Amino acid sequence: MRVTTVAIGLFALFSLLILQFYQVQIVQNGKWLKIARSQHELVVKEPANRGRFFSNVSIKGGHPESPQPFVIDVPKFHLFADPLMIPKENKSDVIQFLQKHLDRNSATLRNHLEKKSRSRKLATWLLQKNKIEIETWWKGYARKNKLPSNALFFVQDHHRSYPFGSLLGPILHTIRDDGAVPTGGLELYFNKELVGTPGKRLLLRSPSRPFETGKVLETPKHGRDITLTINHTLQAIAEEEIEKGVHQAKAKGGTAIVMDPVTGAILAFAQYPFFDPSNYRDYFNDLKLIDRTKVKGITDCFEIGSTMKPITVAIAMLANEELDPPLFTTDEVIDCSRGEFPGRRRPIRDVGFHKKLTMPLAIQKSSNIYVARLVDRIVNRLGDNWYRDKLENVFGFSKPTGIELPSEARGMLPTPGKMYKSGHLEWSKPTPCSLAIGYNLLATPLQVLRAFSILANDGLDVQPTLILDKAKPQTKRLLPSYITTEVIDALKAVTKLGGTCSLADIHGFTEVAKSGTSEKLIKGRYSKTNHFSSIVGFTPAHGARLACIVVIDDPEYRYLPGIGKMIFGGKCAAPPFRAIMQRSLKYLGITPDDPYGYPKGDPRFDPEKADWLKEVKDLKALYNKLNG
Amino acid sequence: MDKLLKILSCILFSGLLAYLYVDRQNDLRTLQMQLPELAKELHSLREENVKIHYEIERFENPKHLMELARSSNYSHLKDPFVSDVLAFCEGVILTPKSKDRTKDLTHVTLGASK
Secondary structure (H helix, E strand, O other): OHHHHHHHHHHHHHHHHHHHHHHHHHHOHHHHHHHHHHHHEEEEEEOOOOOOEEOOOOOOOOOOOOOOEOOEEEEEEEEEEOHHHOOHHHHHHHHHHHHHHHOOOHHHHHHHHOOOOOOEEEEEEEOHHHHHHHHHHHHHHHHHOOOOHHHEEEEEEEEEEOOOOOOOHHHHOOEOOOOOOEOOHHHHHOHHHHHOEOEEEEEEOOOOOOOOOOEEEEOOEOOOOEEEOOOHHHHHHHHHHHHHHHHHHOOOEEEEEEEOOOOOEEEEEEEEOOOOHHHHHHHHOOOOOHHHHOOHHHHOOEOOHHHHHHHHHHHHHHHHHHOOOOOOOOOOOEEOOOOOOOOOOOOOOOOOOOOEEOHHHHHHHOOHHHHHHHHHHHHHHOOHHHHHHHHHHOOOOOOOOOOOOOOOOOOEOOOOOOEOOOOOEOOOOOHHHHHHOOOOOEEOHHHHHHHHHHHHOOOEOOOOEOEHHHOOOOOOEOOOHHHHHHHHHHHHHHHOOOOOOHHHOOOOOOOEEEEEEEEEEEOOEEEEEEEEEEEEEEEOOOOOOEEEEEEEEOOOOOEEOOOEEOOOHHHHOHHHHHHHHHHHHHHHOOOOOOOOOOOOOOOOOOOOOOOOHHHHHHHHHHHHHHHO | OHHHHHHHHHHHHHHHHHHHHHHHHHHHHHHHHHHHHHHHHHHHHHHHHHHHHHHHHHHOOHHHHHHHHHOHHHOOOOOOOHHHOOOOOHHHHHOOOOOHHHHHHHHHHHHHOO
16 A cells, blocks of 8 residues: 555656656747757857948050959957956056057056946057957966956957058048948948948857857848949059149149040049048048048039130030021131120230130130130020020039039039029129130039030040949930030140140140139139139040049249249149140050150151141141231 | 677677767867867958958059159069050960961961051
């Protein structure tokens, strides 16, 4: 009986045990598995790499190059301390060591280590060698003084680094150290594409030696790498020459943009003074330097001056297509001796006095009166709105180009019937004549370059871009081909003797260039001593490969014997323009199309075969005939 | 006696199989334990590679290279014209000696005749 009772009791106990086993292992399986996983495993973020920017290395034909990044994420380390795990008596030793090896202020270190915190960042962006030095010392010190080894620890990070220094600085910009916030430029514009999406990795909790590296639950989606149209060598050439040009002119600053006039690919975008994105804090924290962080080629507008004249002539030739009899002919002799125009208090003047000019002569001599006469005819026969429409919708003035950078200015073109805030009409009687000579409108250097590139591209539209995948020829025709040919042929004389841009003559190549010099508005008045000096052009003259604009901001008002007033675009902007184009053509290996077009005294010079010398002589003869 | 021998031999054989299985598991576990270290080493080599790449790019800064090009040591180097550059297909160089080779060379020569 007793045995039976004991047996039944034991059986019951074992049954309970099995029931409990069933309850825990089978019924509550999910719950206990979850708890066990949370104790033994953890999910960590698998960081995604930020996308990088690459140079356009495909532009140099017959010369394969490996991909060239403008920015590299270099692995570096941040040093953290757990102040609560470091006893008071050991803090001085730690401070002494770190002060010597990190070159940090001891008061700042002491301040961090005395906080009641489990994590204080003592130093950022340390190299591997610094990490090894500190780790080696700390391991020994912690063991000797029986301190926890993880009281000082390192966290790895990636530092956005620029191997080329300040090259392309304002265009690229950077991201802030604290929080990966872009500071501007392409980093800001393409932030969504560059950032990527972090993944997830499952790790086993193990203090010293995990058995596994972890299972990847979600693969990180790395940020997109972007190949720019900018070539690093052409950019370096442009930056070197614009720096030289600004120093030579003793100016405040300068911008140079080089573009493929067919595809709109921006090959170089230089500005001086430079901006080094590695030291972004120095610029943003100083009101005198913050200006350098802007991309002035698209944010700062200026009155373009004489570079408008070929555009005015092209518009007048467009007017011919709608009028019968035509507005003018290119060989028509127009009186330029008097500059009185309706609505103007003072007459328009030319730099040099000319009695009579034809279109090619007017372009060569950069006559203000000639183009004002043309525009006077346009508005009399076709109206103000027709003229404005052509400036906006053919040449793109007052329209942003759509370049892939933030804060692009649209410029300003007055509108008939609209008023300024001051109550004055935007478009009054003298406005068309001012527009004809490049005043009374505001445009960015890139807008001017695009307008000129339409001439270079045989009248087809040009869409500037910084992204290589987007650079392609446009098919929309804005100007008939014959107009661009005639204007280009007239412009070819400008860089030869007798023209205003002889310093822009590119030896060995045909080229087209037009300079402009506009007075700056200082305290509401035009200044005689402060100017924007610019030059825009392309080469070769027909079938252009490169278009370039150089703008010099406020060259010093001075006269150099043998050269003339240095404020003129043809004097201070032309030399950097020539140097940029000459060196770029050489780098790209483009065969000279004017192999005899060298200066006198050069053995390659041949006056019989050099391009456009005969035409320039004929122009000179015509000028002498018309002007005595 | 026979039965005892059979049982003993079965036990021995099972024991041997079990030993081999455990031994294999031990080997696998040893390899598994090495994985984190190897992964760490691979990661650190990759990072080192990035740092070296950065240093190379710094040296190959176009402004620095242009400065070197101006020095007398490198004044003999010139940018060639694109038309002077001959691009060979890999197949031409690797083609074994055969009658076809002449045809290939002619094709290349015509491109270079300018």
